[in-house]
Structures are given as structure tokens and as C-alpha cells.
Amino acid sequence: MTHSADAQPIDRERVMELITTVLAERPHLPDRLDETTTLDEIGMDSLDLIVVLSRFEEKWGVPYSGEETDGTAFANLGHLADTLVARARTAGRELR
Numbered sequence: 001m002t003h004s005a006d007a008q009p010i011d012r013e014r015v016m017e018l019i020t021t022v023l024a025e026r027p028h029l030p031d032r033l034d035e036t037t038t039l040d041e042i043g044m045d046s047l048d049l050i051v052v053l054s055r056f057e058e059k060w061g062v063p064y065s066g067e068e069t070d071g072t073a074f075a076n077l078g079h080l081a082d083t084l085v086a087r088a089r090t091a092g093r094e095l096r
Contacts, residue, residue, distance in 0.1 A: 015056070015088075016081045022055045023048060023077075035078030039071045046071060052080070062088045 020033045029042050039049075046069045053064040062084070074080040 012081050012085050015084050016077070018055060018059065019052055019077055019081055019084075022052050026051065033077060035081065036076055038076045039074055039080075044071055049080075053084075056084055060088055060093050062091050062093050 016035060023029045023033055023042075023044070024031045026048055029044060029048065033042065049069050049071050053068060057063050064087075068083075074083065
């Protein structure tokens with residue numbers, strides 16, 4: 001099995017970084033976010049979630065489905081990151 005030189009195992013920290021970076025770009029969400037931040041407490045809506053999922057798909061090639069755009073499915077940002085990492089591993093993807 002060969003791996004490209006820049007491929008790395010899925011890393012929750014890098015996924016969390018992507019989530020917080022994307023959300024910090026959204027004008028109505030706070031800059032300071034961490035894994036314990038709940039989607040409700042920052043007023044994250046389905047459009048914000050779609051932006052995160054789209055960015056994740058662009059970066060790591062892991063598609064998402066419409067059912068995953070329901071923010072009530074995630075307890076907090078850490079749960080969202082864990083879900084994305086698990087989905088990427090299931091898809092056999094590596095971070096790049």
C-alpha cells in the first residue's frame with residue numbers, strides 16, 4: 001500500500017482547526033470557539049453547518065448528505081469534529 005508524501009492519518013485537531021477557522025469567517029459567529037462550544041450557544045444554523053461540511057469535502061474529498069445538515073444531531077463542535085473524522089476514516093481518506 002503506497003501513500004502520497006503529504007498524506008497523514010486523520011487528525012481530530014486538524015479537523016477542529018478547520019471547523020473553528022470556517023466558523024470564525026462567518027460574520028455572526030464568535031471568533032473564540034472550542035470543542036465544548038455548543039451549536040445552540042453560538043447560534044449556528046444549518047447554513048453555517050453546510051459551509052463547514054462543504055469546506056471539509058473540498059479539503060479532504062469526503063462528501064456529506066443532506067441529513068447531516070441538521071445541527072441538532074451534534075452536541076457540540078467536538079462532536080461534529082469526531083463525526084467528520086469517523087466519516088473520513090470510513091471513506092478511507094487521509095488528511096492532506
